[in-house]
Amino acid sequence: xxxxxxxxxxxxxxxxxxxxxxxxxxxxxxxxxxxxxxxxxxxxxxxxxxxxxxxxxxxxxxxxxxxxxxxxxxxxxxxxxxxxxxxxxxxxxxxxxxxxxxxxxxxxxxxxxxxxxxxxxxxxxxxxxxxxxxxxxxxxxxxxxxxxxxxxxxxxxxxxxxxxxxxxxxxxxxxxxxxxxxxxxxxxxxxxxxxxxxxxxxxxxxxxxxxxxxxxxxxxxxxxxxxxxxxxxxxxxxxxxxxxxxxxxxxxxxxxxxxxxxxxxxxxxxxxxxxxxxxxxxxxxxxxxxxxxxxxxxxxxxxxxxxxxxxxxxxxxxxxxxxxxxxxxxxxxxxxxxxxxxxxxxxxxxxxxxxxxxxxxxxxxxxxxxxxxxxxxxxxxxxxxxxxxxxxxxxxxxxxxxxxxxxxxxxxxxxxxxxxxxxxxxxxxxxxxxxxxxxxxxxxxxxxxxxxxxxxxxxxxxxxxxxxxxxxxxxxxx
Amino acid sequence: xxxxxxxxxxxxxxxxxxxxxxxxxxxxxxxxxxxxxxxxxxxxxxxxxxxxxxxxxxxxxxxxxxxxxxxxxxxxxxxxxxxxxxxxxxxxxxxxxxxxxxxxxxxxxxxxxxxxxxxxxxxxxxxxxxxxxxxxxxxxxxxxxxxxxxxxxxxxxxxxxxxxxxxxxxxxxxxxxxxxxxxxxxxxxxxxxxxxxxxxxxxxxxxxxxxxxxxxxxxxxxxxxxxxxxxxxxxxxxxxxxx
Amino acid sequence: xxxxxxxxxxxxxxxxxxxxxxxxxxxxxxxxxxxxxxxxxxxxxxxxxxxxxxxxxxxxxxxxxxxxxxxxxxxxxxxxxxxxxxxxxxxxxxxxxxxxxxxxxxxxxxxxxxxxxxxxxxxxxxxxxxxxxxxxxxxxxxxxxxxxxxxxxxxxxxxxxxxxxxxxxxxxxxxxxxxxxxxxxxxxxxxxxxxxxxxxxxxx
Numbered sequence: 001x002x003x004x005x006x007x008x009x010x011x012x013x014x015x016x017x018x019x020x021x022x023x024x025x026x027x028x029x030x031x032x033x034x035x036x037x038x039x040x041x042x043x044x045x046x047x048x049x050x051x052x053x054x055x056x057x058x059x060x061x062x063x064x065x066x067x068x069x070x071x072x073x074x075x076x077x078x079x080x081x082x083x084x085x086x087x088x089x090x091x092x093x094x095x096x097x098x099x100x101x102x103x104x105x106x107x108x109x110x111x112x113x114x115x116x117x118x119x120x121x122x123x124x125x126x127x128x129x130x131x132x133x134x135x136x137x138x139x140x141x142x143x144x145x146x147x148x149x150x151x152x153x154x155x156x157x158x159x160x161x162x163x164x165x166x167x168x169x170x171x172x173x174x175x176x177x178x179x180x181x182x183x184x185x186x187x188x189x190x191x192x193x194x195x196x197x198x199x200x201x202x203x204x205x206x207x208x209x210x211x212x213x214x215x216x217x218x219x220x221x222x223x224x225x226x227x228x229x230x231x232x233x234x235x236x237x238x239x240x241x242x243x244x245x246x247x248x249x250x251x252x253x254x255x256x257x258x259x260x261x262x263x264x265x266x267x268x269x270x271x272x273x274x275x276x277x278x279x280x281x282x283x284x285x286x287x288x289x290x291x292x293x294x295x296x297x298x299x300x301x302x303x304x305x306x307x308x309x310x311x312x313x314x315x316x317x318x319x320x321x322x323x324x325x326x327x328x329x330x331x332x333x334x335x336x337x338x339x340x341x342x343x344x345x346x347x348x349x350x351x352x353x354x355x356x357x358x359x360x361x362x363x364x365x366x367x368x369x370x371x372x373x374x375x376x377x378x379x380x381x382x383x384x385x386x387x388x389x390x391x392x393x394x395x396x397x398x399x400x401x402x403x404x405x406x407x408x409x410x411x412x413x414x415x416x417x418x419x420x421x422x423x424x425x426x427x428x429x430x431x432x433x434x435x436x437x438x439x440x441x442x443x444x445x446x447x448x449x450x451x452x453x454x455x456x457x458x459x460x461x462x463x464x465x466x467x468x469x470x471x472x473x474x475x476x477x478x
Numbered sequence: 479x480x481x482x483x484x485x486x487x488x489x490x491x492x493x494x495x496x497x498x499x500x501x502x503x504x505x506x507x508x509x510x511x512x513x514x515x516x517x518x519x520x521x522x523x524x525x526x527x528x529x530x531x532x533x534x535x536x537x538x539x540x541x542x543x544x545x546x547x548x549x550x551x552x553x554x555x556x557x558x559x560x561x562x563x564x565x566x567x568x569x570x571x572x573x574x575x576x577x578x579x580x581x582x583x584x585x586x587x588x589x590x591x592x593x594x595x596x597x598x599x600x601x602x603x604x605x606x607x608x609x610x611x612x613x614x615x616x617x618x619x620x621x622x623x624x625x626x627x628x629x630x631x632x633x634x635x636x637x638x639x640x641x642x643x644x645x646x647x648x649x650x651x652x653x654x655x656x657x658x659x660x661x662x663x664x665x666x667x668x669x670x671x672x673x674x675x676x677x678x679x680x681x682x683x684x685x686x687x688x689x690x691x692x693x694x695x696x697x698x699x700x701x702x703x704x705x706x707x708x709x710x711x712x713x714x715x716x717x718x719x720x721x
Numbered sequence: 722x723x724x725x726x727x728x729x730x731x732x733x734x735x736x737x738x739x740x741x742x743x744x745x746x747x748x749x750x751x752x753x754x755x756x757x758x759x760x761x762x763x764x765x766x767x768x769x770x771x772x773x774x775x776x777x778x779x780x781x782x783x784x785x786x787x788x789x790x791x792x793x794x795x796x797x798x799x800x801x802x803x804x805x806x807x808x809x810x811x812x813x814x815x816x817x818x819x820x821x822x823x824x825x826x827x828x829x830x831x832x833x834x835x836x837x838x839x840x841x842x843x844x845x846x847x848x849x850x851x852x853x854x855x856x857x858x859x860x861x862x863x864x865x866x867x868x869x870x871x872x873x874x875x876x877x878x879x880x881x882x883x884x885x886x887x888x889x890x891x892x893x894x895x896x897x898x899x900x901x902x903x904x905x906x907x908x909x910x911x912x913x914x915x916x917x918x919x920x921x922x923x924x925x
Contacts, residue, residue, distance in 0.1 A: 016725060061728045379920075
């Protein structure tokens with residue numbers, strides 16, 4: 001089934017004057033795998049919504065132009081009808097599942113399409129086989145990891161056997177190992193002749209599968225390449241467009257060119273100061289038989305950025321929480337919405353400050369490039385800005401140790417660099433930073449130490465300098 | 479032993495009504511059912527703990543209610559009365575929640591022709607309870623980190639601010655999750671206006687009939703016993719039958 | 722160039738969005754209601770516990786009312802769920818009926834007054850009637866229980882319990898406090914809506 005977008009313009013408001021998509025023409029032939037790449041806000045997610053029918057059937061706005069799936073115009077059929085042909089997977093595993101247990105969730109789409117019971121059971125069995133999900137059956141979805149949830153989401157969508165799959169940043173919250181499993185799933189779909197459209201910042205896991213990459217800029221397709229062509233243009237070209245690295249194996253030398261490399265070496269030099277904070281007896285368990293965290297001794301180098309890596313469930317978040325309790329560290333959470341409370345950015349920074357000093361608060365904001373937003377509502381800002389607000393409140397709390405939980409998931413290259421710069425600034429201003437992350441590019445960019453956590457214990461700890469390859473290998477192996 | 483969700487619902491409604499409005503004896507007869515069923519499901523510890531607390535409260539109440547214990551004492555006695563009412567309801571609900579899978583419950587609803595317009599919000603509601611707690615917990619953690627406490631100078635000066643801090647991030651968060659959830663449902667063909675099929679298996683068996691009859695008998699006895707005329711006519715009826 | 726059309730019109734898809742909102746806010750409402758009413762386990766504070774439910778739930782209710790498209794249907798289902806939860810907990814058909822009536826009334830108010838402050842405020846007050854009725858059966862059934870126990874035990878204790886439930890005044894107080902809680906809560910909620918949700922873009 002071919003996807004055709006003809007002269008499509010769309011705006012989320014009442015008029016096409018502030019259109020997000022401008023006069024777009026796109027043709028995706030049946031069986032192709034296409035990546036829609038681009039910086040945040042370029043309109044690639046909106047294009048995906050044009051394909052899966054959310055526009056025009058769900059989101060309010062103004063549209064002109066036609067969208068055709070095969071011969072049918074999406075405007076003429078219902079969304080339920082479209083869902084027979086197009087399956088959608090989104091980026092946040094925790095808000096995609098409608099049911100509580102895995103079996104019901106996989107059957108959900110089929111049930112909605114009123115397939116007969118026997119057929120649904122057959123399809124579920126087949127999907128479970130294909131996706132190797134036997135271990136996940138009969139379980140409570142709330143107890144699954146992010147990667148497992150995402151696999152169930154893919155299975156649920158695949159069960160209705162659509163012709164087209166649309167995925168919106170499906171790898172955003174996943175670790176490298178799970179991303180590899182996601183890649184297998186997409187490869188299988190491609191092999192079965194399905195059309196796959198993936199909206200992504202991270203192209204590396206699809207470089208062997210994608211047929212072409214469409215670079216979206218200002219609501220138009222600015223460039224198009226095959227993955228090989230893009231890779232041939234070099235890492236700097238991709239970086240200048242805001243794209244994450246295309247080939248993970250070449251990441252070591254590629255991304256450390258230019259100013260990036262300098263800053264890593266600089267922070268590496270500081271290491272010779274040999275000052276560190278030692279924590280002892282970090283433990284946590286829900287019941288004594290199965291301790292989640294069991295670390296007799298934990299050393300954190302001062303004034304440096306340490307990366308905490310480990311597969312999902314190794315206990316990283318638990319370690320962060322235990323550290324917060326034991327040593328008065330400040331945690332910047334993965335979901336920043338949980339820690340924004342007030343009506344203005346300035347208030348937010350003042351909230352944790354004792355004593356409250358507006359001048360100091362404004363200085364903190366200036367240091368984070370947020371002064372112009374001082375009187376804006378924190379929740380109205382973009383994701384990256386919100387994160388900086390949370391960092392601001394962390395700085396104003398005066399705590400020495402700041403922990404970050406997945407600060408770069410879902411960010412494009414430029415945003416990731418901005419976070420990296422902010423963190424480095426914090427480190428030089430005297431804070432000790434611990435970053436929980438799955439993002440190897442980010443680690444190579446600003447971290448100077450690695451701690452590898454496994455099953456609640458520290459498996460390894462080493463400085464990044466000289467160990468870059470070991471890092472990549474460990475992360476790919478997770 | 480598997481009961482059809484409809485039976486469990488019936489049991490819950492009848493049992494809880496009886497527990498709330500009838501004397502202790504009938505209430506005890508009713509909540510014995512889920513207690514036994516839970517034992518059959520091997521939830522020993524729960525039943526044990528429940529019974530200890532319940533017996534303490536119930537016996538305490540029975541014993542003390544006839545005595546004059548002063549103003550404070552009456553407070554304690556009333557608390558015991560409330561506990562001995564609430565706990566049995568708790569065990570009934572615990573049983574229903576623990577042993578019913580959501581999809582079975584919804585299949586039962588669909589079987590009795592509850593419209594999809596009702597089952598969708600019902601599913602979402604049930605699925606959302608854990609989410610509300612998770613989000614609230616994360617926000618509470620963030621509040622503690624910021625030093626926002628229930629009884630500090632700041633919150634006493636402006637008492638409603640604690641509501642703001644607690645609820646605003648929570649509402650923003652669940653609104654976002656809700657929007658994403660709707661989208662995930664709608665792109666998988668969910669529509670309140672078309673019919674759905676259900677995979678879950680449900681159906682009535684012997685045990686359902688037994689539980690059903692038991693409920694009727696207990697409720698019936700209560701109704702008869704508490705209405706003098708009904709009681710009298712029942713006694714007359716029995717004597718006519720056997721004499 | 723093709724004609725320009727509006728998207729996202731009222732349809733079964735936006736109905737799903739409305740229904741999901743009902744589910745979410747109903748879950749939140751029930752959790753908040755139970756937490757607030759747990760003050761009521763201290764019998765002396767029963768009267769205040771209901772007022773606190775109305776107060777605390779005002780903010781989510783304001784947001785809920787402003788988000789749903791089909792007000793009457795959503796309020797009806799929302800209150801219906803609460804009433805049904807009470808019914809399953811043994812509180813009887815009366816509770817369910819009251820809830821449905823409250824839901825209908827709230828929905829109609831929203832339809833008539835739109836999402837203006839007047840509409841949200843009045844609907845919120847009406848909702849307090851539902852949460853106030855939560856205590857009703859504990860009342861009526863206590864009276865029946867009293868009739869029974871008076872045949873079994875000492876009049877002194879019965880007289881003491883009578884303080885709690887014989888006269889209708891505590892019940893009136895409960896409803897009054899409920900309405901008071903909704904009024905105060907409504908004013909707080911309006912401030913919160915202006916201060917936060919409107920600026921974030923969650924409500925209009």
